[in-house]
Amino acid sequence: MRGWLSPSPNFFWRYSMYSCGLVLEGGGNRAIYTSGVLDAFMDQGITFPYVIGVSAGSCNAVSYIGKCRGRQHDISIQYSGDKRFMSLENMIKNGEFLNGEWLFGELSYDLSPLDQEAYDRANTTLCVVVTNALTGKAEYMYPKDFHKRGCPILRASCALPGATKGVVLGKDRYFDGGITDSIPLAHAYEDGCQKAVVVLTQDRNYQKQPMGHARLIRRIFRKYPLMTRAILNRYKIYNRQLETVWDAQGRGDAFVIAPDHPLHCPTLERNTDKLEQIYQTGYRNAMEQMDALKAFLAKPSPFTEIK
Numbered sequence: 001m002r003g004w005l006s007p008s009p010n011f012f013w014r015y016s017m018y019s020c021g022l023v024l025e026g027g028g029n030r031a032i033y034t035s036g037v038l039d040a041f042m043d044q045g046i047t048f049p050y051v052i053g054v055s056a057g058s059c060n061a062v063s064y065i066g067k068c069r070g071r072q073h074d075i076s077i078q079y080s081g082d083k084r085f086m087s088l089e090n091m092i093k094n095g096e097f098l099n100g101e102w103l104f105g106e107l108s109y110d111l112s113p114l115d116q117e118a119y120d121r122a123n124t125t126l127c128v129v130v131t132n133a134l135t136g137k138a139e140y141m142y143p144k145d146f147h148k149r150g151c152p153i154l155r156a157s158c159a160l161p162g163a164t165k166g167v168v169l170g171k172d173r174y175f176d177g178g179i180t181d182s183i184p185l186a187h188a189y190e191d192g193c194q195k196a197v198v199v200l201t202q203d204r205n206y207q208k209q210p211m212g213h214a215r216l217i218r219r220i221f222r223k224y225p226l227m228t229r230a231i232l233n234r235y236k237i238y239n240r241q242l243e244t245v246w247d248a249q250g251r252g253d254a255f256v257i258a259p260d261h262p263l264h265c266p267t268l269e270r271n272t273d274k275l276e277q278i279y280q281t282g283y284r285n286a287m288e289q290m291d292a293l294k295a296f297l298a299k300p301s302p303f304t305e306i307k
Contacts, residue, residue: 017192017193017194018048018049018050018125018191018192018193018194019049019194019195019300020048020049020050020193020194020195020196020197020297021048021049021050021051021052021188021191021193021195021196021197022048022050022051022052022061022064022196022197022199023052023183023184023185023188023196023197023198023199024051024052024053024054024057024058024060024061024199025054025057025178025182025183025198025199025200025201025202026053026054026055026056026057026058026157026158026176026177026178026182026201027055027056027057027178027201027202027265027267028055028056028160028266028267028268028269029056029076029080029265029266029267029268029269029270029275030056030201030263030265030266030267030269030278031055031056031057031059031060031072031201032072032073032076032077032275032278032279032282033199033201033259033263033278033279033281033282034056034057034060034072034199034201034282035060035063035072035073035076035279035282036073036278036279036280036281036282036283036284036285036286037199037257037282037283037285037286038060038063038064038072038199039069039070039073039283040282040283040286040287040290041064041286042064042067042069043069044290044294046293046294046297047122047124048124048197049124049125050124050125050127050188050191050192050193051064051065051124051125051126051127052126052127052128052129052140052184052187052188052191053126053127053128053129053157054128054129054157054176054177054178054181054182054183054184055129055157055158055176055177055178056158057199057201058126058128058129058153058154058157058158058177059072059154059158060072061126061128062114062119062126062146062154063114065119065122065124065126066114066115066116066118066119066122067115067118067119067122068114068115068118071112071114073279074112075107075112076275076279077272077275077276077279078112079107079111079112080269080270080272080275081270081272084099084102084106084107085098085099085102085103085107086098086099086163086268087099095165096163096164096165097162097163097164098158098159098160098163098164098268100155100158100159100164100167101150103155103158104149104150104151104152104154104155105149105150108151109149114146116145116146116147119145119146120145125142125191126142126143127140127141127142127184127187127188127191128140128141128142128143128153128154128157128177129157129177129178129180129181129184129187130153130156130157130169130174130175130176130177131174131175131176131177131178131179131180131227131230132172132173132174132227133166133172133173133174133175133223133224133227134172134173134224134226134227135226136180136224136225136226136227136228136229136230137180137226137230138177138180138181138184138187139174140184140187141153141169152167152169153169155167156169156174156175156177157174157176157177158176159174159175159176160175160176160267161175161176161179161220161221161227161231162220163268175227178234179227179230179231179234180230180234180237181237181241182234182237182238182241183198183200183238183241183242183244183245185198185241185244185245185248185254186241186244194300195252195253195254195255195296196248196253196254196255197254197255197256197257197293197296197297198245198248198249198254198255198256198257199256199257199258200245200256200257200258200259201258201259201263202258202259202262202263203258203259203260203261203262203263204256204258204259204260205262206242206262207239207242208234208235208238208239209235210232210235211231211232211234211235214232217231217232218232252296252299255289255292255293255296255297257285257286257289257293258285259278259281259282259285260281260285261281263278263281265278
């Protein structure tokens with residue numbers, strides 16, 4: 001794993017603090033909202049020295065850092081209905097509904113490639129959240145680049161339990177980072193961000209509800225009881241994180257961009273008309289708040305610790 005990663009910034013944050021970080025929630029195809037927000041940022045020349053992403057948020061982060069405007073939009077619109085992306089045929093063929101091998105191979109490198117040179121020039125710290133299946137805890141990885149085909153860290157962060165088999169990194173198996181740290185604002189502060197911009201993919205009034213079918217979930221993931229516990233308790237952690245985010249905005253330590261209405265978009269949404277509307281909502285919401293955002297970015301803020 002060492003070859004894939006750079007050192008964690010919080011090892012030396014006292015000497016390398018970031019003026020402002022960017023925190024990107026996941027949400028599967030609902031994260032096309034974030035794609036709209038980030039395309040607006042690119043149009044306005046807004047960049048960040050540090051970006052932390054979860055699941056689909058990490059994919060948005062990579063395209064944003066690499067200045068690939070429209071890349072995530074095009075991937076979602078053009079390929080969400082592609083059987084190679086997600087289908088029962090994939091499940092029958094390789095045991096995974098979501099074909100991560102194709103998504104982070106042919107799609108990401110041949111059909112819709114990242115501008116590797118632009119990504120390298122950005123010199124931005126990227127943190128990707130993953131969930132360790134054995135410990136049921138979040139881990140934070142810092143990929144240096146994406147020259148190597150396969151993007152194992154991104155693939156792990158996007159590995160939905162039940163839809164994938166997870167991804168083995170080193171000796172452990174990892175799944176979607178959203179299981180354990182859906183909105184990693186606290187970790188952005190721990191890594192040395194003085195303040196942060198947070199992009200959510202649920203509306204401002206959203207509250208996550210408990211999952212049903214707890215017995216079935218425990219049975220399906222019986223090999224990973226600690227991760228199962230995290231899955232079932234996720235709604236509690238998520239709602240506490242929302243409180244933390246809004247409190248941070250109230251203190252002036254965070255700036256939140258969130259949908260101005262419920263998106264009603266499942267994680268694996270394939271309706272391209274709906275996805276296009278969500279993208280446009282993200283772009284519009286970002287542009288509507290652009291003056292306030294620029295004022296926030298221009299204003300210094302002391303380092304904040306969330307306990």
